[in-house]
Structures are given as C-alpha cells and as structure tokens.
Amino acid sequence: MTAKTIISRPVYGTLSPQPGKHHLFIADAEGALAITDMAGKAPPGFFDGAEIVFIPGGKHIAALEALKPMQLHIAPSFASLLPRLKQMLTNAHMGLRLYLAGTEGLIGQAMQVALEAGIDHTSIETEHRGSLARRMQCVHCKGITENVTTQPATCSHCGLLLLVRDHYSRRLAAFQGVCINAEDRSESPPIEEAFP
C-alpha cells in the first residue's frame, strides 16, 4: 500500500467488479494476482465480457487463462501495447470499465491513455502490485527515466542528480525529479534504494 504524502501522489485501491457491458483489464507482472483475487468476488459470467491485456513478468499467464476471459492478449511491453490500446479506446462505447493493476509505471501510463480517451481518473479501478519503481520526469531537461528505484536518481537524459519527489503528474504519468545539488554540483548525497 502506498501512503498519501501530498495531494498529487496517487493512491491505489483494490480491484472490484463494476457494473458495465465490457471490462478491460491491463496488468503487468504481479498485477495478474490482483485480477485473480478479484475474480473470487466477481459475479458468474463476469469474464465472458472481459478482455485482459497482460505484460508478463513471473509466470501468471496460466492463472489468467483459467479465468476464461473473452480475450487474453499478451504484450511484451507497454510501448508495444500502446497502439492497440489507443485503437481499442477510440472504438469503445460507454459501458466499458477499465481496471489497471501492477506497477505504478503501468497504471500511470495506461491511465494517461484513458484520460485522453475521455475516461475520468476516478472512474478507473486501480490496484498496485509488485515493484515500487517510479517513472520520473526530469523537470530540467523534461526527459523521462523509467524504473527509478533509488533516491536520489540520475537523469538518463541530461545526467543531473535528481531528488525524486512525491509530486506526480497524471498528464505525464510521471513523478517529478528536481536537481538535488544545484548549488554545488560537487555535493553527492548518498544514493539509497528507496523504491524497490
């Protein structure tokens, strides 16, 4: 569970079945377990109208197959999934419900696409599972660094040493990283594993 520190820091819930005509699940790695846990609470036939898109990590595919969803699509990465997801949401109708489970990076990026498609963020079911690794935007060069696990962290674009803030942008699907030694670049605070 993530604690709310400042108002923009996302807080995730526990997936629960919503009324709807179609159900779209997007999950990565241990996010699959959020779906299988939710399945116990779902009404009979719920997965007949459900599509699951899964980015593997670990060995959860068989457990998702066992839910017998209408469709199960395995994608190697979020980037590879993006065109399909955009297409699906463009053609979708009201009555589609979205469920996001897994890492914060996945939830944030899928939500970013959903917001553009006109889904309110409060209408999306989310559950955080697995790594706490963050997607971070360097506020100086604007480059995005994926899978940040340390505090501070080095920007993979401009090389500045950044304090990873809890300040989160839903529009960018990223936490904000601010130079930690702007006054004296020779200062090098200890780097700790903060987001395992």
Added chain:
Amino acid sequence: MSTGTTKLDVVVSDVVPVNDLVTRFHFRRRDGELLPTFSGGAHVVVEMRDGDRTRLNPYSLMGSPLDTREYTISIRRDDVGRGGSLFMHRQVKPGLEMVISYPVNLFSLDLRAKKHLMLAGGIGITPFMAQTSQLAAAGGNFELHYTCRTASLGTYADVLQQRYGNRVRLYHDDREERIDLERLLSSQPLGTHLYVCGPAGMINWVRDRAASLGWPPETVHFEHFAAPQPGAPFDVTLAVSDKTIRVGEQQSLLEAIEAAGVDPPYLCRGGVCGQCETNVISFDGKFIHNDHWLSEEDHRSGCKIMPCVSRFEGKSLVLER
C-alpha cells in the same frame, strides 16, 4: 442569507407567452449595465413579492451565455402548487421592478467530455437551451433527446430543431413515442457525459439505467428542483436563536425560519445544493424528506433536514439553528 448570491436589481423587460402553460420572462439590469456572466445550466432565485408574502423560487437561465444584456427564464404554470408560478403568470408585467440572485450553476457542463448527451422532459428543457447555445458557439459535440406531452406543449422544440436540426430528437407522449434508453445509452462513444433534467421519475429512471449499464457516476449529471410541498402546519424550536415558530400550510420550513428573522444560508431553495442543511437536535414525530441532497442514511437517521423542501409531522422538532 443566501451564501454567495448577491442580489441584482432588475426590471422585467418582456413577458412572452410561449404556449398554454409556459411563459417567458426577460430581465434587464435597472442601471442599464450588463448582467453577470453565467454558464449553461445556471439558475437564478427570483424574489416574488406578493403582498406581505415573499416567495423565492429558482429558475434555470435559458438564454445564451454569450449574451448578458438580459436574462431569460421560462416558467410553467402550476395550478396546484404554492402559487409562485401563478404569481409570475398573473402579476408580473413588463416594467415591474424585481430582485433576483446572482446566477449559480449546480448543473454545469463537464467540458472535458468528448460528447454531451442531453435528456430533457417537459419544462426540464430550459437549462439545455443555455447549454446548447454555449456548446454550439464553441463547436461542441452534443445530442438532445426531448420528451414532451404533445407537440403544442413541446416548449421551444421548434426553436431547437431549427437551430440544431437532427441533433435534436423529439418524443411525444400522445403519439406513444418513447426513448429507447437501453440502446441510446449503449451506443454512446467512450468519453460521453449524460445530462438529465425533467420530472423526478424520469431522472431516477435514467440514472438507474445508466448506472446498471456501466456509466460511472462522474459522467451522469442531473438537476431537479423540488418545489416545496404544502402540508399540515407544524411547530419548530430554533435552539440557537431561542425561538419557536410555526410553519404554515403553504410555507416552507426555510421560509418560516426567515420570517422569524433568522437568516440561514441557502442557494437553490430546491433541495439540490446542500447549503441550508440543518442539524436536528431532537424530534418526536416523522420527517417528510423531499430533497435530493441528503443520503438515504441521513434521511433515516433523523439527524438532518433540508428546510427548503422538507417538512415534519409530529409532536416536537428542535433544530440547531
């Protein structure tokens, strides 16, 4: 006093009968200046000074938000109501000086929507007159489904069809025309927001169907001003002001509190906005809740009442007011 609603001194600039039941009223500022900006869905509270009695009723602004030289409202005559609409229809003539509140919007468009789906029933068409003007001017994507009893009582149906063509769909009760709600709600593109204004039964029907078809609550907007219902007189003790008052048969609890010189906050006077929510200290009897603000749990608890539209029957009622 009304929270956030400063008063506007206006003069009735025109009174236009629209059909057998509906009349339109135009207001301009007495000082000749422009009226305050508003957005589609906003309402004003009109003060009706009828002898020694003052009624305050909310009405949706129906003119274009792009034109603030005048405000227009349309009022359906209610022959069995508490007399507000009859006063407007019979007593209000061009040139009469009146006082109205600043506009307040409790039924605004969500401009993030990809599409706006509007459902109107009867006189519930008025907020959509303003909202469609606002959207049309900005190239917004909307569709209006309007149910009326008969073609001759389809207030502004002709105007709307002329303005927006096949973006407006009419349903006439006397021709057995019904909205195929299931199909309509199931065929809307993702990102559509739903707006419904009309009789309470219609609003409940649309909200229930939308919820069961998977429309998230954030996408469903509705407005229904409950008119205060007349009822048996009852006595109330206002604990904070240390007063005991009697609520008359044709009076609302809020009006009775105001008549006693106590100034509670209010905004819509129609059981929608929540401003006049009042705590109950003790009671012996039965509440008649008519609002859309409190939860069912609040209604059952006996701890709260909305004095603008709700009443009480019984031995005693003490309010924290």
